Amino acid sequence: MFASTSDTILEIDNVTKSFGQVAALKGMRLKVRRGRVHTLLGENGAGKSTLMKILAGVHEATSGEITLDGRPYRPADPQDAAALGLAIVFQELSLCSNLTVAENILATREPRRFGFINDKELVARARAIVADLGLPVDVSEKVGNLSIAQRQLVEIAKGLSHEAKVVILDEPTSSLSDSEAEILFEIIARLKSRGVAVIYISHRMEEIMRLSDDITVIRDGEYVSTHDRDDVTIEALIALMVGRRMDEIYPPPAHEQSASTAPVLSVDGLTRDGDFEDISFDIRPGEILGFFGLVGSGRSEVMNALFGMKAAAGTVRFEGQPVRFRSPAEAIARGIGFVTENRKEEGLVLSHSVGWNISMAALSDFTSPLGFTRSRAERDAAAQEVGRLSIKTHSLDTPSGSLSGGNQQKIVLAKWLLTRPKVLILDEPTRGVDVGAKFEIYKIIRQLAAEGTAILLISSELPEVLGMSDRVIVMHEGVIGATLSGADLNPETIMAHATGFKS
Amino acid sequence: MTQQSELQATFLRALKQYGGILLSLVMLCVIFSFLNPRFMSVVNFMNILQQVAVVAIAAFGMTWVILLGEIDLSVGSIIAVAGMVGAQCFAFGLGFAPALAITLLAGALMGMLNGVLTAKLLLPSFIVTVATMGIYRGMVSLPTNGAPAMIENSTWTAIGTESFLGLPIIIWVVAVLFLVNHILLSKTSFGRRAYLTGGNREAAVYSGIKVDRLKITIFMISGVMAAISGVLLSSRLFSAQTNAGMSYELDAIAAAVLGGTSLAGGVGTMVGTLIGALIIGVMNNGMNMLSVPYFYQLIVKGLVILIAVWLDVRAKQAKR
Numbered sequence: 001m002f003a004s005t006s007d008t009i010l011e012i013d014n015v016t017k018s019f020g021q022v023a024a025l026k027g028m029r030l031k032v033r034r035g036r037v038h039t040l041l042g043e044n045g046a047g048k049s050t051l052m053k054i055l056a057g058v059h060e061a062t063s064g065e066i067t068l069d070g071r072p073y074r075p076a077d078p079q080d081a082a083a084l085g086l087a088i089v090f091q092e093l094s095l096c097s098n099l100t101v102a103e104n105i106l107a108t109r110e111p112r113r114f115g116f117i118n119d120k121e122l123v124a125r126a127r128a129i130v131a132d133l134g135l136p137v138d139v140s141e142k143v144g145n146l147s148i149a150q151r152q153l154v155e156i157a158k159g160l161s162h163e164a165k166v167v168i169l170d171e172p173t174s175s176l177s178d179s180e181a182e183i184l185f186e187i188i189a190r191l192k193s194r195g196v197a198v199i200y201i202s203h204r205m206e207e208i209m210r211l212s213d214d215i216t217v218i219r220d221g222e223y224v225s226t227h228d229r230d231d232v233t234i235e236a237l238i239a240l241m242v243g244r245r246m247d248e249i250y251p252p253p254a255h256e257q258s259a260s261t262a263p264v265l266s267v268d269g270l271t272r273d274g275d276f277e278d279i280s281f282d283i284r285p286g287e288i289l290g291f292f293g294l295v296g297s298g299r300s301e302v303m304n305a306l307f308g309m310k311a312a313a314g315t316v317r318f319e320g321q322p323v324r325f326r327s328p329a330e331a332i333a334r335g336i337g338f339v340t341e342n343r344k345e346e347g348l349v350l351s352h353s354v355g356w357n358i359s360m361a362a363l364s365d366f367t368s369p370l371g372f373t374r375s376r377a378e379r380d381a382a383a384q385e386v387g388r389l390s391i392k393t394h395s396l397d398t399p400s401g402s403l404s405g406g407n408q409q410k411i412v413l414a415k416w417l418l419t420r421p422k423v424l425i426l427d428e429p430t431r432g433v434d435v436g437a438k439f440e441i442y443k444i445i446r447q448l449a450a451e452g453t454a455i456l457l458i459s460s461e462l463p464e465v466l467g468m469s470d471r472v473i474v475m476h477e478g479v480i481g482a483t484l485s486g487a488d489l490n491p492e493t494i495m496a497h498a499t500g501f502k503s
Numbered sequence: 504m505t506q507q508s509e510l511q512a513t514f515l516r517a518l519k520q521y522g523g524i525l526l527s528l529v530m531l532c533v534i535f536s537f538l539n540p541r542f543m544s545v546v547n548f549m550n551i552l553q554q555v556a557v558v559a560i561a562a563f564g565m566t567w568v569i570l571l572g573e574i575d576l577s578v579g580s581i582i583a584v585a586g587m588v589g590a591q592c593f594a595f596g597l598g599f600a601p602a603l604a605i606t607l608l609a610g611a612l613m614g615m616l617n618g619v620l621t622a623k624l625l626l627p628s629f630i631v632t633v634a635t636m637g638i639y640r641g642m643v644s645l646p647t648n649g650a651p652a653m654i655e656n657s658t659w660t661a662i663g664t665e666s667f668l669g670l671p672i673i674i675w676v677v678a679v680l681f682l683v684n685h686i687l688l689s690k691t692s693f694g695r696r697a698y699l700t701g702g703n704r705e706a707a708v709y710s711g712i713k714v715d716r717l718k719i720t721i722f723m724i725s726g727v728m729a730a731i732s733g734v735l736l737s738s739r740l741f742s743a744q745t746n747a748g749m750s751y752e753l754d755a756i757a758a759a760v761l762g763g764t765s766l767a768g769g770v771g772t773m774v775g776t777l778i779g780a781l782i783i784g785v786m787n788n789g790m791n792m793l794s795v796p797y798f799y800q801l802i803v804k805g806l807v808i809l810i811a812v813w814l815d816v817r818a819k820q821a822k823r
Binding site: 351 | 690691692693694695696698699702703705706707708709710711712713769770
């Protein structure tokens with residue numbers, strides 16, 4: 001199996017990408033051959049997206065060489081990349097729902113006559129593209145009327161409508177049903193037979209083993225190894241993907257858990273159709289319960305239901321009493337806090353001050369019986385949190401939006417600490433913060449647990465979940481795949497459950 | 504920190520925040536006093552205050568709504584309905600106090616309808632209040648078939664025409680409502696929740712703020728403020744007119760925006776809105792004294808609003 005060099009369509013050699021001080025890619029290599037499916041495998045944050053964005057012309061490599069079809073490849077922007085023969089289908093949908101399928105597929109390249117869009121020609125061309133791929137969609141339908149899965153297929157058709165030599169599919173099956181995924185696999189087979197190279201990104205191991213010809217594992221922004229599909233097992237790949245040393249950035253737990261304490265929160269059979277099913281677990285005071293799962297596994301939806309954002313069937317007991325929160329206000333009143341996933345959207349009011357943001361969820365504690373804000377007490381409490389979490393801010397009056405990501409995240413934490421929660425939900429608490437702030441946040445979490453707060457820690461970062469949690473619940477496609485503790489808390493077992501390989 | 508330096512700091516902060524529009528207000532006053540020597544007099548300033556009262560009070564309500572990132576275009580119509588409700592109460596033989604109570608209640612209900620449609624049915628407030636603007640305006644004519652209704656209750660008409668402790672009652676009303684709204688917005692947790700929700704609705708929901716209830720309450724405040732404006736206007740006119748308060752919502756929006764209230768929500772103060780309303784009042788009064796034809800007044804007013812807001816935006820960008 002020694003392919004001649006002319007077989008190689010895309011070669012990435014020693015590519016580095018730095019964002020300021022942070023190196024996202026270090027000496028990355030990849031050799032993609034014509035007519036083959038090459039899977040890129042790595043954890044969230046391993047550098048896959050960065051590499052794809054460089055190929056798509058969104059980012060520019062800091063150093064290194066990329067050649068496409070034997071020529072140096074340096075796209076100026078995504079349109080340039082498409083013109084050079086590289087098609088990319090992103091995870092996030094980039095379609096306009098108010099336009100038709102045809103208009104979307106040929107967006108910015110509509111056939112024109114006398115400067116006006118030639119509708120007949122537009123529909124004819126789009127229909128040809130769709131028929132060529134064997135897609136079951138009507139090109140004159142508005143994209144807004146299609147299901148998410150159909151949109152994903154249109155997205156793919158849009159990506160493939162250029163004469164592409166290399167096609168990148170970034171988690172294309174994440175929102176597809178099995179039968180829809182089959183359509184996609186047929187498309188991929190067709191592309192292969194035409195000699196098009198496919199770079200495939202997915203977390204689903206079985207799918208990867210079925211589709212791929214070559215598999216490259218990357219980790220921490222670095223190249224690990226490339227394998228022929230037939231020479232490697234799923235277990236070996238998972239080990240390569242997660243096989244990192246456990247950093248000593250996770251502080252050890254303050255004390256041993258005692259199993260005798262009564263649970264503060266018990267969830268039994270929590271279900272919402274289409275989102276999650278039969279979620280059951282207990283958490284005791286002082287326990288850190290990790291929630292791990294890949295994107296779309298339903299972790300955040302479960303937390304939203306617990307917090308009263310959206311209704312769900314099933315029983316929830318808080319301190320032994322059955323509860324049904326109809327709004328976050330009720331959940332907060334009982335002692336639940338929720339550090340949400342997107343601090344800019346759901347966490348902070350960026351235009352308002354640090355002080356106002358910190359007191360936001362505990363405002364009623366700083367309100368006199370007549371409704372006046374007790375601003376002295378409020379400022380004192382906020383200042384205390386700023387000190388305790390060492391939030392670096394000029395003053396309490398500084399707009400929170402002007403602080404760094406790590407300090408913003410600490411403000412969100414401070415906001416919830418001020419409500420003195422008995423159960424604190426942390427959804428990706430260290431996303432987008434630097435290593436220093438990460439360590440400080442871990443210390444705060446440990447301290448809270450030591451003080452008796454029950455912590456639900458949701459994270460896509462495996463080392464974080466492993467390093468912090470007493471027990472880990474692994475979710476896969478809306479159900480609990482496994483609840484692991486003790487010796488089972490290892491990367492291989494968790495990853496196997498998260499990818500649905502073991503159940 | 505000594506008492507004096509604290510005062511100084513407050514003053515400097517106010518100057519920084521309102522410097523731009525205060526300057527616009529002062530410049531307008533200077534220009535008009537050059538053009539007409541009678542402009543700069545206590546009597547005329549009393550006049551301006553009385554003339555601007557109806558718009559200023561509606562603008563206080565509008566400030567709450569805009570602060571939340573919403574808009575209330577039905578304000579002018581509510582002003583007219585309020586006058587007509589008062590007139591009808593007197594026609595039924597009610598006294599001043601019950602008539603006033605019913606009028607304010609009507610304002611609250613109309614505001615509540617706006618709020619419920621916006622918060623519960625998730626309709627955009629722009630559309631909701633465009634619709635209710637028409638509905639309320641049409642309702643004004645129902646009792647009289649489009650004819651104006653005279654108001655002869657002497658207490659009601661005294662509000663707009665008589666004085667108390669040397670100041671016209673109408674100015675007392677504006678002053679009290681300004682203070683109430685200012686304190687409610689800047690000193691209470693209710694006001695804080697309005698700022699937070701206007702700044703980021705999602706974050707407010709996740710922090711346990713009952714956003715729907717807040718929104719409905721604020722539309723009710725806007726409705727009550729408009730109803731009070733309606734009382735003042737009808738008392739000055741001794742009657743309820745079907746076209747009363749026509750397009751006053753635009754002046755109220757202009758006053759709030761001139762005063763620094765951001766249409767994106769989350770930013771604004773009652774002090775700013777008061778200054779904004781004064782700018783509009785000074786322009787109307789000054790140009791009337793100079794006998795500028797009405798259509799020129801419209802053009803000049805539009806231009807002044809554009810320039811003042813532009814100056815303000817520029818000053819705030821420079822600070823960043």
